Amino acid sequence: xxxxxxxxxxxxxxxxxxxxxxxxxxxxxxxxxxxxxxxxxxxxxxxxxxxxxxxxxxxxxxxxxxxxxxxxxxxxxxxxxxxxxxxxxxxxxxxxxxxxxxxxxxxxxxxxxxxxxxxxxxxxxxxxxxxxxxxxxxxxxxxxxxxxxxxxxxxxxxxxxxxxxxxxxxxxxxxxxxxxxxxxxxxxxxxxxxxxxxxxxxxxxxxxxxxxxxxxxxxxxxxxxxxxxxxxxxxxxxxxxxxxxxxxxxxxxxxxxxxxxxxxxxxxxxxxxxxxxxxxxxxxxxxxxxxxxxxxxxxxxxxxxxxxxxxxxxxxxxxxxxxxxxxxxxxxxxxxxxxxxxxxxxxxxxxxxxxxxxxxxxxxxxxxxxxxxxxxxxxxxxxxxxxxxxxxxxxxxxxxxxxxxxxxxxxxxxxxxxxxxxxxxxxxxxxxxxxxxxxxxxxxxxxxxxxxxxxxxxxxxxxxxxxxxxxxxxxxxxxxxxxx
Amino acid sequence: xxxxxxxxxxxxxxxxxxxxxxxxxxxxxxxxxxxxxxxxxxxxxxxxxxxxxxxxxxxxxxxxxxxxxxxxxxxxxxxxxxxxxxxxxxxxxxxxxxxx
Numbered sequence: 001x002x003x004x005x006x007x008x009x010x011x012x013x014x015x016x017x018x019x020x021x022x023x024x025x026x027x028x029x030x031x032x033x034x035x036x037x038x039x040x041x042x043x044x045x046x047x048x049x050x051x052x053x054x055x056x057x058x059x060x061x062x063x064x065x066x067x068x069x070x071x072x073x074x075x076x077x078x079x080x081x082x083x084x085x086x087x088x089x090x091x092x093x094x095x096x097x098x099x100x101x102x103x104x105x106x107x108x109x110x111x112x113x114x115x116x117x118x119x120x121x122x123x124x125x126x127x128x129x130x131x132x133x134x135x136x137x138x139x140x141x142x143x144x145x146x147x148x149x150x151x152x153x154x155x156x157x158x159x160x161x162x163x164x165x166x167x168x169x170x171x172x173x174x175x176x177x178x179x180x181x182x183x184x185x186x187x188x189x190x191x192x193x194x195x196x197x198x199x200x201x202x203x204x205x206x207x208x209x210x211x212x213x214x215x216x217x218x219x220x221x222x223x224x225x226x227x228x229x230x231x232x233x234x235x236x237x238x239x240x241x242x243x244x245x246x247x248x249x250x251x252x253x254x255x256x257x258x259x260x261x262x263x264x265x266x267x268x269x270x271x272x273x274x275x276x277x278x279x280x281x282x283x284x285x286x287x288x289x290x291x292x293x294x295x296x297x298x299x300x301x302x303x304x305x306x307x308x309x310x311x312x313x314x315x316x317x318x319x320x321x322x323x324x325x326x327x328x329x330x331x332x333x334x335x336x337x338x339x340x341x342x343x344x345x346x347x348x349x350x351x352x353x354x355x356x357x358x359x360x361x362x363x364x365x366x367x368x369x370x371x372x373x374x375x376x377x378x379x380x381x382x383x384x385x386x387x388x389x390x391x392x393x394x395x396x397x398x399x400x401x402x403x404x405x406x407x408x409x410x411x412x413x414x415x416x417x418x419x420x421x422x423x424x425x426x427x428x429x430x431x432x433x434x435x436x437x438x439x440x441x442x443x444x445x446x447x448x449x450x451x452x453x454x455x456x457x458x459x460x461x462x463x464x465x466x467x468x469x470x471x472x473x474x475x476x477x478x479x480x481x482x483x484x
Numbered sequence: 485x486x487x488x489x490x491x492x493x494x495x496x497x498x499x500x501x502x503x504x505x506x507x508x509x510x511x512x513x514x515x516x517x518x519x520x521x522x523x524x525x526x527x528x529x530x531x532x533x534x535x536x537x538x539x540x541x542x543x544x545x546x547x548x549x550x551x552x553x554x555x556x557x558x559x560x561x562x563x564x565x566x567x568x569x570x571x572x573x574x575x576x577x578x579x580x581x582x583x584x
Binding site for chain 1: 492495499502506512515516519522523525526529530532533537539541542544545548549552555556559560562563564566567569570571576579581582583
């Protein structure tokens with residue numbers, strides 16, 4: 001029997017995730033401390049964790065590292081996603097501070113769970129092994145299931161948590177079954193070695209079935225049609241700050257893992273799967289947009305809109321190459337700021353009973369709270385894709401990549417979908433600026449932290465819209481090494 | 485000597501039984517049990533592959549999935565209890581507040 005050789009422990013590539021986990025432990029510890037501690041300290045600690053992780057990420061830029069025998073790969077690709085995830089986490093913490101106090105759910109475990117979920121997302125983006133993909137996905141998902149049910153006394157929140165949990169665990173079992181079959185066929189769970197095994201036997205039935213199941217699992221997590229059933233219910237029922245995290249960070253992380261697994265392991269395989277993604281992209285954006293038109297609940301409408309945006313991102317995946325895949329990364333960056341901002345405005349609006357979530361609640365908002373209405377208007381215009389906002393540039397690069405790769409019809413369908421989407425986004429703007437409120441008016445729940453979050457998001461989408469080139473170049477350079 | 489295909493068929497059968505349970509049960513705890521069966525079918529596969537490939541990674545992976553599964557059950561039952569306190573039911577088709 002050979003002696004067991006322990007590999008050298010290199011923690012450097014784990015640093016961003018470790019900072020977030022340390023902040024989570026600190027938050028839980030502070031909660032046990034003396035009662036005299038101000039409650040804001042919890043949120044500030046969580047925010048410091050996010051910003052610390054962001055700085056650690058930026059400091060490691062261009063210095064890729066691997067740890068635990070290639071299980072964790074912190075390359076520029078993972079760092080790019082870390083930036084998205086850190087911003088998403090920081091914005092959600094800022095938005096939560098006053099929102100939670102108002103709703104009586106201010107608790108240390110909320111911030112700790114947000115941090116745990118964020119750490120899971122970072123590890124998911126840096127996963128170089130299917131074992132880590134599964135573990136990170138579960139770390140993220142289990143935290144989010146609990147967060148969705150945060151409002152324990154509200155029926156909708158519990159129902160959202162239950163549906164999210166049952167469908168999420170169901171999807172995880174498919175993903176895991178797929179991983180097991182791929183492991184059986186390749187004899188390893190390491191992505192690079194799977195690539196070598198697949199290049200030798202791309203038609204092995206275990207690979208084909210395994211990848212099918214893997215894609216079902218990922219389809220649930222990125223919420224593409226036909227695995228989108230949970231999205232509207234969960235987005236509507238979960239606390240709005242949690243919805244923002246599910247819509248931005250968790251979606252970006254799931255995309256990160258999907259792109260890395262596909263790009264790395266299918267290197268030597270002919271792209272037979274492109275027609276499948278073509279069809280899924282078309283159906284996803286069309287279903288999302290058509291159903292969104294009929295929604296009267298703003299959170300539910302944004303849920304269907306997020307499904308449609310997944311369709312646009314899949315267009316970039318179909319186009320492939322550094323151009324198409326890089327465009328998806330840039331799209332996720334713009335989408336994160338825009339969507340976090342749109343949900344952020346909802347957390348700042350309240351009515352006598354609960355939140356202002358119906359589109360009708362926003363009638364006349366522009367006259368009483370012009371800043372808030374302008375912010376929501378800009379976020380919605382960016383979601384439509386009006387220049388010079390970030391959403392326009394994101395769509396421009398995704399559809400441009402599709403045209404260059406020869407998928408002209410796909411780009412045309414995408415543009416028609418964007419035009420259709422303008423209807424339901426603009427309806428909200430019309431309500432805010434041209435309608436008078438009926439009955440009780442929606443009040444602004446003042447929040448300094450929330451204002452800061454919205455300002456950051458607004459500045460980001462204007463900056464990304466006016467000066468996109470450096471960020472697009474970064475995204476393409478980050479994704480290029482995966483595709484070699 | 486029982487071959488690898490026998491174990492894979494057993495795994496597929498257990499997975500299908502779990503899937504059937506998830507799709508037909510109306511009680512949330514019943515659905516959770518179905519999901520557990522599906523996850524354990526994966527463990528059968530992983531252990532069988534590890535045994536026949538002569539590779540220990542699959543066994544280690546199985547330990548990870550078992551612990552994750554336990555965490556999942558804990559969270560799932562906590563959500564079930566939280567809902568039961570408010571609604572006095574955990575029938576999945578009675579949870580129909582959210583629709584559009």
